[in-house]
Amino acid sequence: MTGRTIALHVFASAKGGVGKSTLAIACAKLLSEEGRTCVLLDADFTGTSLADGLLLCAPLVASADGALDFYAPPTQRFLSREETIRLRMRRKDATLEEQFPAPPFLNDIFLHGDLKQECQIEALCWRHEDRDDRVLYLPSSPLGKDIGIALGWLFRDQAFTWLQRLTWLLEGMASQQAALTDVVIDLPPGLHGFAHEVLVLLSYISSGREMPTGFPAWHEQRDKLVWEARPFLITTPDRNDVILALEYYARHRKDLSELRVLLNRNVTTSIEQLRTDIRAYTEVEIGLDQVPLTVIGFLSPLSKVFQDRTLRLNPEVRALKKQLRVTEEG
Ligand SMILES: Nc1ncnc2c1ncn2[C@@H]1O[C@H](COP(=O)(O)OP(=O)(O)O)[C@@H](O)[C@H]1O
Ligand SMILES: [Mg+2]
Incomplete structure (x- = not known):
């Protein structure tokens, strides 16, 4: 018996500003255009939130006192952009005693202890103002106090625990959203801490190995659900x-x-030149010719993704389907 498959598309990079978010968004939008059901997890907790980059509308999930209700089923109702912004301002001014004020961010889901229980993840997902965009978004928080908390998890020895939470979040999404086919994860810059742990998780997934105690038993459930690893390293x-x-x-x-x-963003550099440079200047153990390298050119309309904030699927972005493995190569 073959079970259901959910693909995990993960975007990592050594440095910031290399196009991780741009390509993660393009990947999610291309997938949903193919009729797939896709959630984009904005796991860059360093403050460059997709809630700032895109015109996102928060879901209606607050209880009467303005706190998040993690257990309410999806309302399918979303705030307007103005209401979303007003709520974000309110959250900014919230005191530490007010735990988890709306709108929901991915940070809240990670910090809320009850992921294994009935936390309703789809109810916490945001949508784009343009409703033709069918992607579900879980943005990270851009607020200073939330970043402060997140960094402790990301860069100290707690990275492992946050990875554990990510797996339970994925487990919850898979069980609650029968239609879910794809999860795209935009990681924080750097190939250490949480980002590296997520890539290690993908190696467990692709080998079907048993994960350590405290993680979901995905290796035993492969007749029902197979997670498929699609890791990308952007440079x-x-x-x-x-x-x-x-x-x-x-x-x-x-x-x-x-x-x-x-x-990404390759303008004029020839691969040949890069190869020569790398050979001359370093002792990396591997040559460029041994790496599955995909070149993405300089995309003028994409460079406006954080200005017009819509990232319409123009022909140039559509042409990325193969590079982003939305349709299989070859
Ligand atoms: N292929 C590309 N062509 C042109 N501009 C790009 C391309 N990829 C990314 N950019 C631009 O580079 C900047 C950084 O991209 P971003 O996706 O935010 O990087 P990261 O998430 O890695 O920090 C943005 O202004 C984005 O529009
Ligand atoms: Mg980014």
């Missing part, structure tokens, strides 16, 4: 950035055979 043609990506790839390719390196 610009900047030589130093490429070197970091290659080094990471070289160290982890054995366990992460699905990993693809996306060379």
Whole structure:
């Protein structure tokens, strides 16, 4: 018996500003245009929130006192942009005693202890103002106090625990959303801490290995549900950035055979030149020719993604379907 499959598309990078969010959004939108049901988890808790980058509308989930109700079923109702912004302002001014004020952010779901229980994840998802956009979004919080809390989890020894929570979140989404086919994860910059742990999780998924105690028993349920790993490592043609990506790839390719390196925003750099440079300047264990490298050119309309905030699917973005593995290559 073959079960259901949910693909996990994960976007990681050594540095910030390389196009992780842009490509994660493009991937999610292309998937949903294919008729798939896709949730975009904005797990970059360093403050560059998709709630700032896109015209997102928060879901209606607050109880009467303005606190989040983690157990209410989805209302399918969303606030207007104005109401969303007003709520965000209110949250900014909320005191520490007011736990989890609306609107919901991915941070809240991670910090709320009860992921294994009945936390209604779909009810906490946001939608784009443009309702033709069918992606469900869980944005990270851009608020200073939330970032402060998140960084403790991301960069200290608690990364592992947050990874555990991510797996229970995915488990909840899979069981509550029968139609779910894809989860796209936009990671924080850096290939250490939480971001690295998520990539390690993908290596468990693709090998079907048993995960440690305290994680869902996905390896036993493969007749019902198979998670499919689609890890991407984004780099610009900047030589130093490429070197970091290659080094990471070289160290982890054995366990992460699905990993693809996306060379984004490539304007003029020839791969040949990069190859020569890298050979001349470093001792990375691997040559560019041994890496599954996909080149994404400089996309002028995409560069406006955080200005017009709609990221319409123009032909240039549509052309990324293969690179982003929305339709299988070959
Ligand atoms: N292929 C591309 N062509 C042109 N501009 C791009 C491309 N990819 C990303 N950008 C632009 O680069 C900037 C950083 O991208 P972003 O996705 O926010 O990076 P990250 O999430 O890695 O920090 C944004 O202004 C984005 O519009
Ligand atoms: Mg980003």
